């Protein structure tokens with residue numbers, strides 16, 4: 001086992017750290033940097049994205065021939081953690097969800113023509129994208145087999161009808177990946193399609209208000225009324241919708257973990273600074289054992305999360321789906337994010353609860369981590385199924 005980073009990866013990581021410390025964290029301190037949904041203001045975003053691009057810190061997850069940095073998943077883990085020490089980080093480096101997962105899956109499964117038309121503009125940062133799967137009850141949520149949105153073939157095109165919700169980024173996206181039912185086959189009943197925001201036959205019903213700060217374009221409810229999609233905009237084979245979703249969700253869930261570890265580390269940085277300076281009852285807070293235990297536990301949880309994330313990343317790099325490993329990382333790191341930011345708020349006292357630090361932003365944002373891309377309970381159900389069928393092979397080497 002070798003835990004050393006390659007020289008190139010470590011160089012990128014350190015340059016990301018410098019950019020976050022010198023450019024992004026100071027911007028977080030200015031209320032004018034935020035839009036009305038508590039994300040980075042769009043005009044400012046374009047300016048800092050252009051700086052990031054000029055410094056070669058753009059689209060780390062994409063191959064170099066597409067304008068990215070061609071990092072492996074393990075290398076991405078080290079870099080994503082660094083970039084999301086700022087709440088603005090991922091979107092500035094074109095590594096925010098859902099574009100991040102959408103780019104990775106299109107790069108894996110799309111045809112060359114589809115890549116040129118649908119992927120390259122996302123890599124270039126000229127358009128944003130959405131992944132359209134979840135439906136209101138009684139449709140598909142945790143259980144994709146309940147999908148009710150249909151795509152019916154008519155000659156050389158498909159006609160789509162249905163209802164979706166919580167589609168991140170749909171308010172600003174131009175390129176959409178849609179999952180719809182194309183047959184009643186239990187395993188091969190879903191298919192994946194691409195559509196453009198200007199295609200007729202769909203409407204954005206509303207941007208759903210949520211408790212946390214929002215990604216650009218919000219989380220939206222969409223309806224499809226006889227939307228026509230040409231067959232050339234189908235991704236993979238008919239019936240491969242679930243397969244595409246699984247190919248997308250492994251890396252996409254794991255990059256969530258990488259980013260959440262960055263937010264967790266930032267939370268402890270803020271708390272460490274506070275307890276190192278603040279005194280009570282005649283001594284620094286940092287010198288009190290009760291404070292040390294809180295910090296020590298959270299620091300340890302972050303390291304546990306990193307090891308789970310790195311192991312899953314390494315397996316993905318070997319070509320494995322790493323389903324169990326990604327599920328374990330996702331459950332653990334979602335909890336680590338909660339623990340870290342909650343600990344930091346507690347140790348910073350009233351300042352932690354205020355908007356003078358990003359802790360309350362991170363705290364509200366964190367709540368989605370146990371829900372998005374599979375609720376923690378569903379991942380645990382999958383892990384239990386694996387344990388029951390594999391026995392002690394659950395933990396096998398290699």
Ligand SMILES: Cc1cc2nc3c(=O)[nH]c(=O)nc-3n(C[C@H](O)[C@H](O)[C@H](O)COP(=O)(O)OP(=O)(O)OC[C@H]3O[C@@H](n4cnc5c(N)ncnc54)[C@H](O)[C@@H]3O)c2cc1C
Pocket residue numbers: 098130131132133134135140141142143165166167168169219368371372373374375377378381
């Ligand atoms: C901020 C945010 C962004 C999102 N972005 C997108 C997006 O871009 N595209 C998209 O398609 N979807 C998106 N989603 C939807 C997300 O993927 C779903 O919320 C998730 O899959 C769970 O589905 P559900 O909300 O319908 O929960 P349900 O399926 O209704 O489940 C509700 C709860 O029941 C429990 N539960 C469910 N099944 C089990 C089980 N088998 N065992 C034990 N407990 C169980 C869990 O606690 C779960 O939270 C987003 C959601 C959020 C909150």
